[in-house]
Amino acid sequence: MTTTTGTPARFRQRLPADVLDRLQDGVRDRLRAQDLDAVLTDDPEDVAYLTGFFHHPGERPVAVLLRPEGSAVLLVPELERQHAQEQHARAEIVSYAEYPGVENPFAPLARAAGHLRGRLGVTTLITQHRLALAQGAFTAAQWVPTELVTRARYRKLPEELALHREAARITDLMLTAGVALVTEAVAAGGDLPSEQELVRHVTSVGTATMYAEHDDVVVVSPLAGGLVYAGPNSAIPHGLPSGYRLRPGDTFMLSLGCAVGGRFVEGERTFVLGEPTADQRRYHDTVRRAQAEGGRAIAPGVPCAASNARCLGVIRDAGLGEYLRHRQGHGIGLGMHEPPWLEDGDETPLEAGMVVSNEPGLYMPGHAGYRISDSMVVTATGSQPLTTYPRALDDCVIPV
Structure with missing residues (x-):
């Protein structure tokens, strides 16, 4: 504009x-x-x-x-x-x-x-x-x-949704910036970035974008940033970034987000450094299918529990249920995590104007975690992801 x-x-x-x-x-x-x-x-x-x-x-x-x-x-x-x-x-x-x-x-x-x-x-x-x-x-x-x-607070006004959409745009920029940092390091032939260095970089991109392009920046915590973990560290769903430096063959996760006008969005993608193994492809593809089914399940009138069951059922049907650690998702607004909860214990019907996360994940101790998340707005006929970064494994492989 x-x-x-x-x-x-x-x-x-x-x-x-x-x-x-x-x-x-x-x-x-x-x-x-x-x-x-x-x-x-x-x-x-x-x-x-x-x-x-x-x-x-x-x-x-x-x-x-x-x-x-x-x-x-x-x-x-x-x-x-x-x-x-x-x-x-x-x-x-x-x-x-x-x-x-x-x-x-x-x-x-x-x-x-x-x-x-x-x-x-x-x-x-x-x-x-x-x-x-x-x-x-x-x-x-x-x-x-x-x-x-x-x-x-469950249902957002159009003016609130505009803030969420802008937060999603910036979250996509942060994901792109994180991948670019890794890709450039691979091309340079030196050390790959550490988890902490990735966090610092994507956070600076998110906050710098806001201050360069926005008026009246509303400072909340966190304004921008997220969790970055690689290899076995990523098997802990909310593990904190460490000094671990990425290595060829690693699975790594960028779990990022930001708040615009105090309204949050999260976007998470799982990447593989180098040609994926058969196991890496199986795990990533299963989570991708579950996330796609979860997106179809999020619609007006659907109880949160029913959406959760459809989403996680894909993982269970694939024989990987033992590696589940959490629900499909949660509400998002002025809190990064807020009700309603897309979980078996919450029968709240979804309504147009709600914003919820759609984030199934798999976690294999000693190997890695795989999670794909989009912030979804419930529409009159279904739902729409606010974050748009590619989700398929072939789009999330970084050649080494």
Whole structure:
């Protein structure tokens, strides 16, 4: 996209006020449906979802109170007030002096709410300590545990999906950059990169792309990067990158992703350095078939458990079920991992507008792991991968 002057248009990461209003209205509808007088959440992702305020969570409480009518109220420590104002937080901002302080930090929020009475929903991720502080300030409220904000986040607005799509574009660039680093090292005839060097390189590509092409970069953790592991290290699904240096014959995995406007995407591919052995081809092809079936299974109305069963059934039918270590996937949004869960224990029906991962994997201790992942958006008729890097083994072989 270009501007009228012919210069490239810069991507804007922050959602405008009218979109935040629509997100809040969606939660208000759920409040009315559950006969709640308000909801209180201190989850940093919920705070960002409802108000557009992103912060580094710590010991100082930050929380949002939302009622069926009126403005959202954002509670921050005084040191974060300017930060919230500069991010144009879509809420009335109230603050407390410091934590732990001589006054309950939730007291200013209770005063702003008119010492709320009635049914006050509280999200289930709050700690016991924070809940005790909040209850000490809202003494007249009846506390009701709820997941209504979490469930409101399942389906993304079109403006949110635009952020996910841009994150997917950058994730594909990071995958391409990782392969290029290895390919160039092979051509140079020297040492191949280490896992850690690959992580550093792809992370720099992801973050540099954002700062070069975007306005108002929303910094979350991780902004860009991921897991890189090779050979036997890749048999640990969430193993951390080490100083291990790639070698000819290795299977290696680039498990990458980034967040644009706080909305995440992950994209994972498994590569082979040199001509694949029969076993490497069998493992990779099996995971590829499972991932393709998983993509077909992700569709509106399909329970998460049913999608998981279809996806992983391909691996079991191939006689490789003993090497499974995890479910098909999970929801993605303001969290890299969030509900719903594509697993046998989650019967949540998939709905258009959800974003979920599709990432079956095989893990052979002492040999390697094989995983292919795309972030999928559920459409009106099925699903669509947001990440597009090639998946077939022949496209994931690096000649040596």
